[in-house]
Amino acid sequence: MSQASLSTSRRGFLRHSALAGGGLLLGLRLSTTTEAAEVTPPGAEFKPNAFIRIASNGQVTLVSKQPEIGQGIKTSLPMVIAEELAVDWKDVRIVQGDLDPAYGSQSAGGSTSTPVNYQNFLLLGATARTLLVQAAALSWGVPVEECVAAHSAVSHARGKRRLSYGQLAAKAATLPLPAAGTVKLKDPKDYQLLGQRIGGVDNHAVVTGQPLFGIDTRLPGMLYAVYEKGPAFGARVLSANLAAVKALPGVRDAFVIEGTSDLRGLLPGVAIIAESTWAAFSARKQLKVSWDEGKVAAESWEGFVQQAQALAGKPGAQAVRQDGDVQAALASAAHKVEAAYSYPFVSHASIEPQNCTAWWKDGALELWAPTQNPGAGQALVTSTLGIPKEKITLHITRSGGGFGRRLSSDYIVEAAAIAQKVSAPVKLTWSREDDIRHDHFRAGGFHFLRGGVDAKGQVTAWHNHFVTFANRVEREGRSQLQPGSGASLSGDEFPGRWVPNYLLEQTALECGVPMGPWRAPGSNVFAWVFHSFIDELAHAAGRDPLAFRLALLGERDLMPGTGERGTPYNVARMRAVLKEAGVKSGWGSKKFPRGQGAGVAFHFSHRGYIAEVAEVTVSKAGALKVDRVVVVSDIGSQIVNPSGAENQVEGSVIDGLGTLMHAELDIQRGRIVQSNFSDYPLIRIADTPPKIEVHFLRSDQPVTGLGEPALPPLAPAVCNAIFAATGKRVRQWPLSRVDLSWS
């Protein structure tokens, strides 16, 4: 591929980032609120920035600023600093930073933690190393060029003289930061740590059951809260039997919180404060609330399906993208396919339910929250309760899963509002039922598709009427419809830009169901719809599905962005992973008996280029077994921690499969019908594919994230394999609703 043509060549990226990073370094102030400040031993410390402390005893403390939600960031980002700092990993201690402006953005969403921070973190480590080397050179009176930093020490004259970082800390602390742009980064071929398999820094605490998670928070004198919201979204409290509840054993208080009309903010409800979690849970069973449910109570999934079906074949409310003449192209196509795809609302269902501990004291608020976006939590508390930002301290705890759910801050503002009425620290714990019924859901959706292929096997026409969901919101004094997170399509979403006659229309159904980002928002369903439909076109045209996709991608290396997301698409990278997936899976070389087959799909999201091949067996009775999944990813020039990276890919594959197989929420009378894992099943170990093969193609490109992009291609790869095995095309989620039997 022609690297020269790419706008972000590695060299250009490094140069640009070095300048930006240097500026950031100089702008950093030292944090005073971190765990690090409390534990570092006294004495001369070297603290070149908010992320690094080196004590005179040699202890190296690195702050992990990003929330850890299972994506492994508490291990991998500090590794980036440690590499350039030239410290041995065994000498490093990692502490979780609180929410602090000194750290910059701390949102763990959109698989951005790595790409946003990688280059700066290299520079943070390299800057500290530069100062330590200078300190050693000054001590010995030799040029810095003759000194070498490695293994937490600086040496000179081939190791004849050596000073440990601990010994150098005091002197390094007196040196001015190097000028922006003067710090030299290591050549990646010299990396000692990046690319090594490193275990999660909290693994020992995890496997020995030590308290780590938000729900494990315990403070002296702490009370326990539950919060009952209306079963229908946004319902307001008319009355509640508060006096009776307050008289129950272990109950300290019960009160109504009026809340706001923000569906993703502080919803109205009733709080019960008790002396233990169980006392609160038990008292809640006796709580009786009369609710004003409003017009949301008229909403149902069945009703939405009817509304969507009535729109089939009709023009959409909005033409998102229009290229060429799709009608004419369909009329003249050699092969035509028309199909409707749909998928339901689903929940995030992290096993740790939402929870937050809050302490309101002397006009200040302290929070302990399992959150992906602590800054947003603080902001929501400020905007809802009027507590000034500087009066809010937020401690980021480990999260028992994120998947996008904890980018929302509803449970944080609930805990804060409750704490304002309690004269003790209080832990709010959602029940599993709260968690499923009051999620900010992945939106359902409907796609009415028509496609045409010419005699040469090229896709010439693509028409999609996408029916999605939107909430009515007040913005700048105006009422307007806002599509849910991940529930609107960009005109640039593949295959937009590739098909000459292309029409994407979108119609949003108004609903009162709160929606939020769910792992790889949008992509997690769009990849399934589009790569299933591409497969239909390939089969209609009698072409091999992989070769058909390569032909669709075409010969050009870079597709410039044109739409609102403006993302250029590096076609060369996608072709490379797709071809490699074919090679690694042995695509086309296997003869499958009926009931077995392979399917392929690819997707670009979150800056990652991923192709997957799935091999399945479907019994005559219709039981699905995924035998093998091959994943080829290009996420840039460096895999920071291969162990963590492979874990993310394996998890994405299984999560993608589980969601495809089982996930479905029904909505009746403006409320979610399902309530627990008994009626909202998750994938279990037995359905895990025995072989998940993870490959990375290194490209000369910036290092990007992996929490999300490996998930989207899984569902279409599996459904395309099901078609190959059985001739049955899956156009509806979940698979548990689809009859896959064959004879």
Add this chain to the structure above:
Amino acid sequence: MTQYTLNINGSNRQVDVAADTPLLWVLRDSLELYGAKYGCGVGACGACTVHLNGVPTRACMTPVSTVGRKQVTTIEGLDPKGAHPLQQAWEELDVPQCGYCQAGQIMTAAALLKENAKPSDEDIDGALAGNLCRCATYTRIRAGIHRAAEIAAQGKSAGKSSGKGASKNVDKAASKKVKP
């Protein structure tokens, strides 16, 4: 409220709680043992798994009044040094992602290994069927149990695992061990 004397990880612990309080909340709120997790409250996820006389049990569904003098073992008491073969294997193979369900996974697996020193994938899938992992670390849970069986067979259960000295590669999973 009623007083109970429970045998928790080999020690007698007194608590004063309502008789219907699930053992899970006694462990977490009264005894400050946070290893057993709340996930569903209905025995559907396995995050709260502890042993009662060695039998894996859902602590969220076990009223404290039914525990009596049975020996309760939690993840905190599985091994005095936190170096049960499963704990070693979990660290060696870097099994956890978020880690929330892993105590329950390990407690269930520990009971399996007691009965079946060398379980097959099918044995593992059967025994662990009730333990959900939302991060879907199932591939590594399987590998971790195989590795733990191997560690136990070699009698290398002493000391905290670092992966050092572990067998050089009997299976593919073990060859991928991580640095601590």
